[in-house]
Amino acid sequence: MKALQLGLLGIGTVGSGTFAVLQRNQAEIVRRAGRGIVIKTVADLDTACARAVVGDAAQVVADARAVIADPEIDVVVELIGGYGIARALVLEAIAAGKHVVTANKALLAVHGSEIFAAARAKGVIVAFEAAVAGGIPIIKALREGLTANQVQWVAGIINGTTNFILSEMRDKGLDFDVVLKEAQRLGYAEADPTFDIEGVDAAHKATLMSAIAFGVPVQFDKAHVEGITRLAAADIRYAEQLGYRIKLLGIARRQAEGIELRVHPTLVPTKRLIANVEGAMNAVMVQGDAVGTTLYYGKGAGSEPTASAVIADLVDIARLSGAGEGARVPALGFQPEALAQADALPILPIEQVLTSFYLRLRVADEAGVLARLTGILAERGISLDAVLQRPGDEVAAGQPAATDLIMLTHITREGAMRAALAEMQALPSVLAPIVSLRKEDLA
């Protein structure tokens, strides 16, 4: 059978990995796909760099639209990134009848509904395994391997840069900025690293997983997003003393009334495997009603790990591009007409999220403070799981002595906790802004 002809848009970190792995493993890939997968043309603004990567193994052009216009190209592989030119090129490629493979989670989390609808109308495939947790086949697992299940929740370490930063800070006592620079040097970080450290990249990926897990449209604008920039070393230490690690988790959970979709630093029991995922590694836990809890672990970023996912999608296309719509796996795993309307299973506002909390309060060391605080929590139906008292810093002469109170709560509605926090913060004996972090047992 004729080889699948590719046009690669962008040959940076992921593009060059895709080129290298396709070259190296071509014979193995033919044995699996039943035909060759060949890069015909590479488009990159930096043509000199692109030529240095591909030599004379493929044509190199500066203009991506020349690739889209080439009738011999079957698949456009978008590895440029971002929402701007990438969106235009992907839509133009679909309009030209090309299948599309992309690693671009930002694009799909924000414009996915438009792109999947355009692909459906044109009868082409849009595949994106590389967009979530890089080389880990989590899209395949959710869409196909777990298809029997009603998924209850998905929780993952899905940003390598922030997991690398948290691990290096905890293990080696390194500063945030030093570790971020190292993650950039290693090719893990996004073009704009604030996407990594502010949780946006993880939220893009969690949004895609929520759509595939629950059959809802991609709705990045409804995700609750917090990064790691406000995390204090003291909380990492206290969490450790209580038997928890702090991880940036992307969580999508089904409640009766809707879906929780959130990214935030989270206390996870140290005894869970996922709490021990270190460095730039990713891991995703999925709980289904039939299968129970499953865990997927591996490299979520980097040149060849991400290329591994891009090429897996290409092999699927090599096998399925000739098949009718019904023989292909739908982009989000649910039949398009069965995707729930946004209001049928809405993304819940953060106040409705159910979770437990870690609180750290700097309080005046005087009688009755703890009773007042626990009274406020009890009025809102929030019960305590554990309380620790730690001496605070030295205080100036004449100032009241201060102490740190660390509390772990049982599960509560976030709205109730926010109301309690406001009331506690207003007490004169609470001396500094209260730190609150969410905690998940992931059992």
Ligand SMILES: NC(=O)c1ccc[n+]([C@@H]2O[C@H](COP(=O)([O-])OP(=O)(O)OC[C@H]3O[C@@H](n4cnc5c(N)ncnc54)[C@H](O)[C@@H]3O)[C@@H](O)[C@H]2O)c1
């Ligand atoms: N780096 C990773 O580990 C990783 C992992 C998973 C997903 N991704 C995603 O993969 C995509 C690519 O990431 P990357 O790290 O390879 O980026 P990169 O910056 O290394 O490469 C992008 C390439 O696109 C080229 N480019 C920019 N504008 C162009 C245009 N208009 N036409 C043609 N070429 C253009 C650049 O010159 C560059 O060579 C992004 O969507 C990213 O989020 C990256």
Ligand SMILES: N[C@@H](CCO)C(=O)O
């Ligand atoms: N910037 C991303 C790349 C992989 O999507 C990360 O650090 O995980």
Ligand code: NA
């Ligand atoms: Na993946």
